[in-house]
Amino acid sequence: MIGSNDYPVPWNPLLTNAVKKNYDSSKNEPVYLQIASVRSNGTPKIQQIVFQDFLEPDPRVLIFSAATRNAELMGVIKSSQTHEIFWQMPKTRETFTLTGRIYIVATPSLSHRFGSPPRRITLANPDSNSDEFWESERLRQWRRLAPTYRASFTWPQPGEPKASSRPRGESWSVYRDQTSIRVPPPTIDTGFKYTRLDAMEERAVGNGPTSPGGLVGTLGRMAIGAVGGSAAGADKGDELRCVHNSAFDNYCLLIFKATRVDHWKPGAITPPERTIYVSSKDGAWTDEEVNP
Template identity: 25%
Template sequence: MSKLKRSGDVAMHCLPFRGLLEDDSHFLKFQLAINDSLLMGDIKADPKAKLSWIMPKTKEYYNITGKFYIASAPTQLTRFPPPKISSNDGQTTADYWEQQRLNEWNKLSSKARATFTWPSRAETPKSAFKSFNCQSLDKSQKSVLHEIALDNFCLLVFKVTDVEHLDYSCFPPKRTVCTCRVLNCVRQQVLTDFLCIIVIHSFSKS
């Protein structure tokens, strides 16, 4: 993920991808530690960002523009909570996203859960042994350490607004631009010389 800071510096982050939201594929899911002051600071300063997704084997590149939302534990207060999803089966928006957060937490491996007990990457721990002592954390292990890790775990949600797809597996290479709106997307497929528009049409969210 890249974005321009107010200082003019460029911020770069590698985000663990957790998949698409089943109820609305316009949303991408990532994991986030609330004590990650570097990433949290950049998102709070401006939640709009651009993601770069590279697939070397298929020679495809995706540049995805959108906005971040943070689904944190109920005990944590964060800016930019996720928006309402139309198919939330009568749940409140807060309950819906809390359930999504817990679902992703349960999918993590015991080693991945343990990392949410570790210090922020912006910190320099005084004792590596004490700071990284927890190497495994089972989801059935109900303890103070487990609650600390669970409260630290956030579901980072990215709502897609625009997608640029570059396909270099064919010749001439193709560039496809998709602008997502409320109910549909408008897609333009153009040659890489950007001179000839091949097709423009709308397609449903599904």
Template identity: 25%
Template structure:
């Protein structure tokens, strides 16, 4: 929800679960995506809807967004603390961010040099002028890497609805910090 009370919707590309804690979803985003970043800064609490039309299942997640950005970037919502035996939370998230960056292909990396989403370029095709990061200029690579953020979503509640069977089933999952496990309740479909 925006500060104005309007609902804000974004399509995010799911990049996987955090291997150390599967309550965390990973997405990637550009630091200069002012629309999405503004919405997260306005209210980091959000809902994610995941529909699976082939299996007729719905997942509605409640949780909170965190931003793992380049160390030179300043964000209001740093990534959550993760219990890690080695290093600090900042080092942990920077390793995660770099790992995700390395999994991207060259064209996907180049996108992080482009202007903000929906911004109208001042000159024709200037937004797409950087097509390759393989050139000798490491400055372009640094700009893209500094603009690259790992967007982390920590799930706290899940509503699962399956209408492939009769009667349909609806399950509610709530994470309990006390027991470090999910509490499951069956609800009326």
């Protein structure tokens, strides 16, 4: 495939075909991968992210998803210029080790925390507004999520003590400024209550404001499954909408632009094959076969 500056991206068709062979897209199940980074104190860190899609206009780019409330993951991504993702295919057993840079695309109201959307990436329409494109893409990917995975964005912050050791009524959001991100009020203690969450129409909850991110349009019909009844003092419909809106604000895209790809492919009879692809500063890719 052709990437930025009309240079071919030779590893992209290999990865695309591997994904088609190894995963059933009709099941809409999350594809979990491991990302290796370095903490600010120099110690290594491996965390889990979810593959979402390829960016068709720019074959160098892969789209992943994560939760902005995952403070450690967000901090690691922001503090390092380079990250590495290891992807082992479950059926063919081939592996792709991708090295590159990650950009965070969060709800626009959090742009002051995570920076502006990526700029040096090829879009389908070069004249389109970058901010509008990425918010539209975040919405599109949100709609594509499996309902069970979407529900995970209502859950408490990873790595924090369970609710039994948390002060009662404390919001799960890592962001305490509720003018920047919508969080359920103390009367709605979500915990792990929601196990299924379908996209719903965006509108105000009660007399409250609409999304601070300026979300426009319809996300489709809503159906949600939960364990237990609605929280005391909250109308069920408003509670569901509040939970949905805060989950969407918690959802972010990780835009990964690869600069190096190490592809290892096992052989049935012959030795494994291994090829390393490296991008130059002008965008041209070179490939070299190396010992496995």
